[in-house]
Amino acid sequence: MNLRIKIFTSLASWIIILIAFGQTPPFCLSDPRIFEAGLFCGKRPPVPNSSYIPLFVQVMQSLSQRVTADHWGNYTVHSADFSIYSLAQCHSDLSHDDCLQCYAASRTRLPHCLPSPSGRIFLDGCFLRYDNYSFFDERTDPVWDGVNCNSTVGVGVDVEFGKHAAGLIDNLTAAAVANRGHAVEGRKGVFGLAECWKTLSRDGCRECLAKANRVVKSCLPSREGRSLNAGCYLRYSTIKFYSNQSEDSNSKSGVSRTVTAIAIALPVLFFLLLSLFSGYAAYRRWRKRKQERDKLGRISYSYNKSNLNFRYETLEKATNYFDNSRKLGQGGAGSVYKGNLSNGKTVAVKRLFFSTTQWVDEFFNEINLISGIEHKNLVKLLGCSIEGPESLLVYEFVPNKSLEECIRNKAKILNWKERFNIIVGTAEGIAFLHGGCTFRIIHRDIKSSNILLDENYNPKIADFGLARCFAPDKTHLSTGIAGTLGYMAPEYLVKGQLTEKADVYSFGVLVLELVCGRKNNAFEEDSGSLLKTVWKLYKINRLTEAVDHLLKGDFPAWEVSRVLKIGLLCTQASVSQRPSMEEVVRMLANENCEIPEPTQPPFLNSMVSAESDRSSYSTNSSSPNTVKKLRDRYSSAESSSIQSCDL
Ligand SMILES: *[C@@H]1O[C@H](CO)[C@@H](O)[C@H](O)[C@H]1NC(C)=O
Ligand SMILES: *[C@@H]1O[C@H](CO)[C@@H](O)[C@H](O)[C@H]1NC(C)=O
Ligand SMILES: *[C@@H]1O[C@H](CO)[C@@H](O)[C@H](O)[C@H]1NC(C)=O
Ligand SMILES: *[C@@H]1O[C@H](CO)[C@@H](O)[C@H](O)[C@H]1NC(C)=O
Ligand SMILES: *[C@@H]1O[C@H](CO)[C@@H](O)[C@H](O)[C@H]1NC(C)=O
Ligand SMILES: *[C@@H]1O[C@H](CO)[C@@H](O)[C@H](O)[C@H]1NC(C)=O
Secondary structure (H helix, E strand, O other): OHHHHHHHHHHHHHHHHHHHHOOOOOOOOOOOOOOEEEEEEOOOOOOOOOOHHHHHHHHHHHHHHHHHHHOEEEEEEEOOOOEEEEEEEEOOOOOHHHHHHHHHHHHHHHHHHOOOOOEEEEEOOEEEEEEOOOOOOOOOOOOOOEEEEEOOOOOOOOHHHHHHHHHHHHHHHHHHHHOOOEEEEEEOOEEEEEEEOOOOOHHHHHHHHHHHHHHHHOOOOOOEEEEEOOOEEEEEEOOOOOOOOOOOOOOOOOOOHHHHHHHHHHHHHHHHHHHHHHHHHHHHHHHHHHHHHHHHHHHHHOOOOOOOEOOHHHHHHHOOOOOHHHEEEEOOOEEEEEEEOOOOOEEEEEEEOOOOHHHHHHHHHHHHHHHOOOOOOEOOEEEEEOOOOOOEEEEEOOOOOEHHHHHOOOOOOOOHHHHHHHHHHHHHHHHHHHHHOOOOOOOOOOOHHHEEEOOOOOEEEOOOOHHHHOOHHHHHHHHOOHHHHOOOOHHHHHHOOOOHHHHHHHHHHHHHHHHHOOOOOOOOOOOOOHHHHHHHHHHOOOHHHHOOHHHOOOOOHHHHHHHHHHHHHHOOOOOOOOOOHHHHHHHHHOOOOOOOOOOOOOOOOHHHHHHHHOHHHOOOOOOHHHHHHHHHHHHHHHOOOOOOOOO
16 A cells, blocks of 8 residues: 555656656656558569569568678678669657668558569668669659648648748758758657668768758648658657657756755655556566466367467477578468477478457468368478567478479479379369369469479379468469469469369460470460460371370370360360369369360460450459550560470
8 A cells, every 4th residue: 555655646746747747757658659651662574583572581581680680681682683682761759669660661662563663661760672673873853752741731820830830840851961861850840750771971861851841741731641762751740749868867957966866766765666566567467467368379270170279489400590502492471491399290380470469360360260271182281480570480300302493403303193183183172272272362373383292203292272361462462473474374463363264274285385395485486385385286186296205105195185175175265165173173173074175274365365255354444554565475485486395
């Protein structure tokens, strides 16, 4: 009781002192200021380079280290075809933790720009940019510089407000130039912050802020304005949004030092006591919540006998700290490592590039669902780790690498029986995803590198189900890169229209690739796309000529023709004419089953003509440019001569 009274007395005196000196308390609430003030993406290229994304990931990781150490950092990588220049910076008033949070937020949002070679994002607490040229000394940019005014004009705004705010902005600008590129100012209800990027010289900073100053004033008399420039950021607001770290260390004028010292020391003492108490209470609350969460977790785990939750440290150790020699592959969403658990089990650990912290619940739910799905042709998801510094997924380990290795790198020459077995197994796996289990799952990214082979060369489909966790544009990340373009159904590519039939299309491409032993590269103009080659041979009734020469003719011609025909059926331009996966499985299993005559796949000028008579290919696409380029390429490929499959 006694203690409590004391605490209240101290609180009261504390508050009185605060009021008396008109200061805000020194214990500022944490605010990483991750409001998105602006996101600017460059033009998307028609042909993104498939090695771009792994390099991009590397850049973001290196920047992360620099930001952790210094609050900002720049980083550059060069490859034969392109360079990535990058810069990240937190505003100087952000605390270390807020800075890391802000950077993490910008890092998860900036990939919206991919595969464009340039993008920049302005959050209210930090800035992140990557580009294909050295922009470190860039001050202003006539094209991309922006201004973000809040349209709410305060009711009864003072006539003086505009004048006062303009004066403050002027003072702010001057102070920032003088003070190594950072300043905050607050006076009479108007607050401002100016920040130049650290790579800029003092002159550069002055030039950039001069423009920002001019531009942001155009927002007046709005209550808030932000100027977003290549070299700097300037914001004013009627709300105090920044944290003034020097505020409490500098003491107040007009009060003698001793009085101040006592005034501070006394309440601080009690404040410490109080925080001890509230800290203890918070700890108890946290423990209770944690227990609840654990309970909830246990409930969700009980779906499944195996414990889905892996400790980050366990997986780190299992992969020898993500040693490069353990790396099995690199995809759009992350890299995969081989891991040996202490119980002797071998697993594959996927390190996700995207931080999942924002949607942990959904993510976890999803993992619960997917891990319950079992089929002989699907790679089993064993669990995940989401509480560590990055999100990890744990899969069963499949020893023989991917089908991609067999097709592209000829790591092993598969005979016809093996190929047929792979086609049937893959079809069954996809059919199961589409309807065989309680949830309907569209894979979205069926391709040879996602078909893994076990010791007996049975196929296992990897990477299904999680696509739903990522926002639609994020999944384009993994599907939007060059290697995968060849598998994308035209209606998905053009309109983003996603149904099971998109998987059917990708499956069809896969079938043709496997039978012909060649990748369907839409961009190989000289040899023409695989689809086109097979279609032309089909039209002249010489389908078996398309078969991989490495089989040396050792295959039953009727079966090969059937399979190729099924491949063509699956890749038809018309969505409704493509068979369902269930029908595909039936056709493959039953040799007496009649196979309909396929219609033309979407290439040559059909993409253009289909457009005029079928609304599903209209050009109101999100990336008309890409598609136009694609179309041009398809038509130019048309003039090339027919080549046999094995080239
Ligand atoms: C992508 O870049 C790599 C290396 O920089 C190069 O070898 C490859 O040919 C490029 N691929 C495409 C499709 O441009
Ligand atoms: C950067 O990319 C753009 C396309 O977005 C291109 O026009 C420009 O030439 C590239 N610059 C360099 C230096 O590669
Ligand atoms: C304007 O500010 C108000 C309050 O600060 C906020 O709720 C609103 O979203 C802002 N509007 C815009 C367009 O930024
Ligand atoms: C700007 O600075 C001048 C001189 O330092 C000061 O007199 C004036 O009040 C300041 N204006 C604002 C709006 O802070
Ligand atoms: C920040 O704190 C210092 C020291 O108390 C003070 O002089 C300055 O006016 C404050 N700045 C702002 C913008 O509030
Ligand atoms: C960082 O920026 C400076 C310019 O301020 C530049 O000289 C330097 O090369 C950059 N470093 C990297 C790693 O890009």
